[in-house]
Amino acid sequence: MLSRLASPRTGGLLALAIVIALLPLALANKYFYDIAVLVGLNAIVCVGLNLLIGYAGQISLGHAGFFGLGAYGSAILASRYGWPPLAAMLTTTLAVAALAYLVGRPILRLKGHYLAMATLGMGIIVYMVITTEDRFTGGPDGIAVVPFSIGGFVLQGERIWYWVVGVLLLAAVWLALNLIESPTGRALRALHSSEVGAEVVGINAAEHKLLVFVISAVFASVAGSLAAHYSGFVTPGKVAFLHSIELVTMVVFGGMASIFGAVVGAAALTTLPQLLTVFEDYEMMVFGAVMMGTMIFLPRGVVPSMARLFQTRRNASSDDRAGSA
Amino acid sequence: MKSTQATTSIKRGFAAIAATLALFSASAVAQxxxxxxxxxxxxxxxxxxxxxxxxxxxxxxxxxxxxxxxxxxxxxxxxxxxxxxxxxxxxxxxxxxxxxxxxxxxxxxxxxxxxxxxxxxxxxxxxxxxxxxxxxxxxxxxxxxxxxxxxDRMACEKIFIDMQSRKFSKVAMISGPGGFDKSMHGQCLGVAKKYGIEVVADETYGGGDTDMTAQLTKIKNTAGVQAVLNAGFGQGPAIVTKNYRQIGITMPLYQSHGVASKEFIKLAGAAAEGVRLPAAALLVADALPASDPxxxxxxxxxxxxxxxxxxxxxxxxxxxxxxxxxxxxxxxxxxxxxxxxxxxxxxxxxxxxxxxxxxxxxxxxxxxxxxxxxxxxxxxxxxxxxxx
The missing domain is CATH 3.40.50.2300 (Response regulator)
Known part of the structure; x- marks a missing residue:
C-alpha cells in the first residue's frame, strides 16, 4: 500500500489533487484565482511538451504555434462563425493534431539543432500567417473571444474556471503518467538514450516520436483554446517565438523528464513576474538572477534535483543506521 | 503611594497611545x-x-x-x-x-x-x-x-483633406507589416471615398526589408497616380523615402504621424525634403505661433x-x-x-x-x-x- 502511494502515479497524483483542492483557501480574491488559472493552463502545455522534450528527447521551439492555433481556431470558429465553443474546440484540436502529424513526419527526421530550427520555423510561419491574415485573425491587434459555454451553461468567472482547469490539469497529468509507464513510454525513454539502440531492439523510433509530437501539440492546442475563451481576447503575442521559449524554459526550469517538474516550472515562471513587481525597475534583473541561480545550483531542474538531494540524504541516513547496527 | 503613581503613569501611557491612535486614524482618513x-x-x-x-x-x-x-x-x-x-x-x-x-x-x-x-x-x-x-x-x-x-483614422482624414486641397484624387498607398501600419492602412482605405480619393495602387513591404524599390517602381508605373501615402512605422518609411527619391519619383510623398520624430529626418536625410505628414502640435511646439491656444x-x-x-x-x-x-x-x-x-x-x-x-x-x-x-x-x- 505504502509503496503504491510512493509511486508518482498514485502518490504524486494524489498530492497534486490535494494541492488543487486546498489552494482556494489561500486565494484571497479573483486576482489570485486568475494567476492560478494561468498556472494551470501553462502547466497543461508544459506536461505535454515535457513528454516530447524530457522523455523523447526531441526539442520543439514552435509549441506556441500549436497553442496559438488552438486559441485562434476556437476564437475564429466560435466568435466569427458562431459555432458552439465545444465543437469549435474539438474541431480545432483535430485540425491541429492533423497538422502536427503532417509537419512532424518530415521534420522529426531531423536531430538536434536542425530539429530546433525546423520547429522554430514552423512556429514563425504560424505567427506570420496569424498577423497577416487580419480578415480572420484581427491581425496584430488581436481578436475578441466569446465566453465558453456548454448547452446553455456559460463558463464565466475565475472561480469556475479554476475548478475546470484544475480537473483538466489532473487529467493531463494522469494521462502523461500512464503514457510514460506504458510500453510506449519505455520506448520513448529508450530512444531518448540511443535512437540507434532503440531501433536495434525493434522500436519504431519515427512512429513513436511522431506520436508524442502529436500528443504534445494536442495538449498545447486544448490549453490554447481554453486560454482564449477564458481571457476573452487573443493577440499574436501568444503565438510568438518568445512564448515558445517561455514554454521550453518552464519545462527545463521545473525539470526535464519529470511530469510534476513541468507543473512546478509552469507555476514558478507564471507567478514569479507577479511576485517580482516589488523590485520595480530591477524586476527583469532579479528574474534573470533567479533563473541563472536555479540552473547553476539545481542543474537538472527544480523537481529532479530536489528529489535527488532527498534521495541521497535518505540513503546516507539509512547507511548510518546500517553502519551503527 | 507608589502604586497610585504607577497607575497614573499607566493611565497616562494609555491616554498617549489612544491620542496617537486617534490622531493617526484621523490623518489616515484625511490623507x-x-x-x-x-x-x-x-x-x-x-x-x-x-x-x-x-x-x-x-x-x-x-x-x-x-x-x-x-x-x-x-x-x-x-x-x-x-x-x-x-x-x-x-x-x-x-x-x-x-x-x-x-x-x-x-x-x-x-x-x-x-x-x-x-x-x-x-x-x-x-x-x-x-x-x-x-x-x-x-x-x-x-x-x-x-x-x-x-x-489613425484622423491621420488619414487629415492627409486626405490636404490632398483634396492640392487637387489630388488618384493616390497610391504603400504600407508595412506592423499593427500600426495595418490598422492605418485599413482606416485610410475606409475613409478614402469620403474625400473623393481613389486608391489606384496598394503595395506592402515586409518587416526586415531594406529596399522597397520594387514596390515603388510598380507605383511609378501605375498610370494616373498623383501622390503617394506611406502608412508606416519605424525604419520602413525612411527607406521608402530614400528609395522614392533614388528612382526619381517627383510626386508628393505623404508619411503618417507614426514617424513624426526627428529620427525620421535623420534617417531619410536629404530625401525627406518636401515630405508631408500629420502630427501632434507637441512636436512643433516652437513653430506654433504665440497666438495658438x-x-x-x-x-x-x-x-x-x-x-x-x-x-x-x-x-x-x-x-x-x-x-x-x-x-x-x-x-x-x-x-x-x-x-x-x-x-x-x-x-x-x-x-x-x-x-x-x-x-x-x-x-x-x-x-x-x-x-x-x-x-x-x-x-x-x-x-x-x-x-x-
Missing part, C-alpha cells in the same frame, strides 16, 4: 491617497510607448502632489509593466482592481493590451483611460473606456519632460499627461473618487487643452479630439515646418 492604477509596456517591443508614458505619469503625479494633491488628498501611482503582452495586461488589471483597489486606471500602451482589458473594466465599473491608438477602443462606445491619443500647454510639457529626463519628448508621453490631467480635473469636478461620478465627469470633459489638442468628450465620443488636433507638417531645410 488616504487617491490610487491611480497603470499598466504600461515599459519593456519589450512597445517600450518606446510605455517608457515615456510611465515617466510622464511619475513626473506629474509628483508635481500634482507637490501642489497639494487633489481635494486635499495625495495621488499614489500603482504602475505595472505589461511588456506589450495582452495576457499580462489582463492579469495586472485584475490585480489593480482586486488587490490594489485603485480608483481609476490610466494605461494600456497598445491596442491589443487595451482591448484585452476592456471586458474587465466594464465588469468592474471602473473608469479607464487608454493610451492606445486604434478606433476600435472607442467605437462602439464603451461606458467605462476612454482614450486620449488621436486615432495650445502653445503654452505643449511648450510647458516639453520643457518639463526634457529638463527632467534629458531625453527628447514624444507624443506618447503627452497622451499619458492628457489622461492623468483629465482624471485629475474629473475628480475635482466630481468632488471625490466615486467611480460613477468620476466617469460622468470624464465624459463631460469639455474644452480641456491637452498636448494632443482640445478634448470635448460626450456620451457618443470617448476621445473628444477633432481634426484640429493634427497639424500638417512639411520637411523643409531638415526641420518640420507648419503647412499653412
Amino acid at each position: 488616504e491617497p487617491i490610487k491611480i492604477g497603470a499598466f504600461l509596456s515599459v519593456t519589450g517591443g512597445a517600450a518606446f510607448l510605455g517608457d515615456p508614458e510611465q515617466k510622464t505619469l511619475e513626473l506629474y503625479v509628483a508635481k500634482v502632489n507637490a501642489a497639494g494633491g487633489v481635494l486635499g488628498r495625495k495621488l499614489q501611482l500603482v504602475a505595472y509593466d505589461s511588456a506589450g503582452d495582452a495576457e499580462k495586461a489582463r492579469t495586472f488589471t485584475k490585480r489593480l482592481i482586486e488587490q490594489d483597489k485603485v480608483d481609476v486606471i490610466v494605461g494600456g500602451s497598445t491596442t491589443g493590451e487595451t482591448m484585452a482589458v476592456v471586458p474587465l473594466v466594464e465588469a468592474a465599473q471602473i473608469p479607464f483611460i487608454s493610451l492606445a491608438g486604434a478606433v476600435v477602443i472607442i467605437e462602439p462606445v464603451k461606458k467605462w473606456v476612454f482614450k486620449t491619443p488621436h486615432t 495650445q502653445r503654452s500647454v505643449v511648450v510647458n510639457y516639453r520643457n518639463e519632460y526634457e529638463s527632467h529626463f534629458k531625453s527628447e519628448v514624444s507624443t506618447f508621453g503627452g497622451h499619458a499627461y492628457d489622461g492623468l490631467m483629465i482624471v485629475v480635473e474629473a475628480m475635482k469636478k466630481a468632488g471625490g473618487t466615486d467611480k460613477a461620478k468620476v466617469r460622468d465627469a470624464i465624459e463631460a470633459t469639455h474644452g480641456f487643452m491637452g498636448t494632443a489638442g482640445v478634448f470635448n468628450m460626450s456620451a457618443t465620443d470617448h476621445m473628444g479630439l477633432d481634426l484640429s488636433a493634427f497639424r500638417m507638417l512639411e520637411v523643409k531645410g531638415g526641420n518640420w515646418t507648419l503647412v499653412k
Whole structure:
C-alpha cells in the first residue's frame, strides 16, 4: 500500500489533487484565482511538451504555434462563425493534431539543432500567417473571444474556471503518467538514450516520436483554446517565438523528464513576474538572477534535483543506521 | 503611594497611545491617497510607448502632489509593466482592481493590451483611460473606456483633406507589416471615398526589408497616380523615402504621424525634403505661433519632460499627461473618487487643452479630439515646418 502511494502515479497524483483542492483557501480574491488559472493552463502545455522534450528527447521551439492555433481556431470558429465553443474546440484540436502529424513526419527526421530550427520555423510561419491574415485573425491587434459555454451553461468567472482547469490539469497529468509507464513510454525513454539502440531492439523510433509530437501539440492546442475563451481576447503575442521559449524554459526550469517538474516550472515562471513587481525597475534583473541561480545550483531542474538531494540524504541516513547496527 | 503613581503613569501611557491612535486614524482618513492604477509596456517591443508614458505619469503625479494633491488628498501611482503582452495586461488589471483597489486606471500602451482589458473594466465599473491608438477602443462606445491619443483614422482624414486641397484624387498607398501600419492602412482605405480619393495602387513591404524599390517602381508605373501615402512605422518609411527619391519619383510623398520624430529626418536625410505628414502640435511646439491656444500647454510639457529626463519628448508621453490631467480635473469636478461620478465627469470633459489638442468628450465620443488636433507638417531645410 505504502509503496503504491510512493509511486508518482498514485502518490504524486494524489498530492497534486490535494494541492488543487486546498489552494482556494489561500486565494484571497479573483486576482489570485486568475494567476492560478494561468498556472494551470501553462502547466497543461508544459506536461505535454515535457513528454516530447524530457522523455523523447526531441526539442520543439514552435509549441506556441500549436497553442496559438488552438486559441485562434476556437476564437475564429466560435466568435466569427458562431459555432458552439465545444465543437469549435474539438474541431480545432483535430485540425491541429492533423497538422502536427503532417509537419512532424518530415521534420522529426531531423536531430538536434536542425530539429530546433525546423520547429522554430514552423512556429514563425504560424505567427506570420496569424498577423497577416487580419480578415480572420484581427491581425496584430488581436481578436475578441466569446465566453465558453456548454448547452446553455456559460463558463464565466475565475472561480469556475479554476475548478475546470484544475480537473483538466489532473487529467493531463494522469494521462502523461500512464503514457510514460506504458510500453510506449519505455520506448520513448529508450530512444531518448540511443535512437540507434532503440531501433536495434525493434522500436519504431519515427512512429513513436511522431506520436508524442502529436500528443504534445494536442495538449498545447486544448490549453490554447481554453486560454482564449477564458481571457476573452487573443493577440499574436501568444503565438510568438518568445512564448515558445517561455514554454521550453518552464519545462527545463521545473525539470526535464519529470511530469510534476513541468507543473512546478509552469507555476514558478507564471507567478514569479507577479511576485517580482516589488523590485520595480530591477524586476527583469532579479528574474534573470533567479533563473541563472536555479540552473547553476539545481542543474537538472527544480523537481529532479530536489528529489535527488532527498534521495541521497535518505540513503546516507539509512547507511548510518546500517553502519551503527 | 507608589502604586497610585504607577497607575497614573499607566493611565497616562494609555491616554498617549489612544491620542496617537486617534490622531493617526484621523490623518489616515484625511490623507488616504487617491490610487491611480497603470499598466504600461515599459519593456519589450512597445517600450518606446510605455517608457515615456510611465515617466510622464511619475513626473506629474509628483508635481500634482507637490501642489497639494487633489481635494486635499495625495495621488499614489500603482504602475505595472505589461511588456506589450495582452495576457499580462489582463492579469495586472485584475490585480489593480482586486488587490490594489485603485480608483481609476490610466494605461494600456497598445491596442491589443487595451482591448484585452476592456471586458474587465466594464465588469468592474471602473473608469479607464487608454493610451492606445486604434478606433476600435472607442467605437462602439464603451461606458467605462476612454482614450486620449488621436486615432489613425484622423491621420488619414487629415492627409486626405490636404490632398483634396492640392487637387489630388488618384493616390497610391504603400504600407508595412506592423499593427500600426495595418490598422492605418485599413482606416485610410475606409475613409478614402469620403474625400473623393481613389486608391489606384496598394503595395506592402515586409518587416526586415531594406529596399522597397520594387514596390515603388510598380507605383511609378501605375498610370494616373498623383501622390503617394506611406502608412508606416519605424525604419520602413525612411527607406521608402530614400528609395522614392533614388528612382526619381517627383510626386508628393505623404508619411503618417507614426514617424513624426526627428529620427525620421535623420534617417531619410536629404530625401525627406518636401515630405508631408500629420502630427501632434507637441512636436512643433516652437513653430506654433504665440497666438495658438495650445502653445503654452505643449511648450510647458516639453520643457518639463526634457529638463527632467534629458531625453527628447514624444507624443506618447503627452497622451499619458492628457489622461492623468483629465482624471485629475474629473475628480475635482466630481468632488471625490466615486467611480460613477468620476466617469460622468470624464465624459463631460469639455474644452480641456491637452498636448494632443482640445478634448470635448460626450456620451457618443470617448476621445473628444477633432481634426484640429493634427497639424500638417512639411520637411523643409531638415526641420518640420507648419503647412499653412
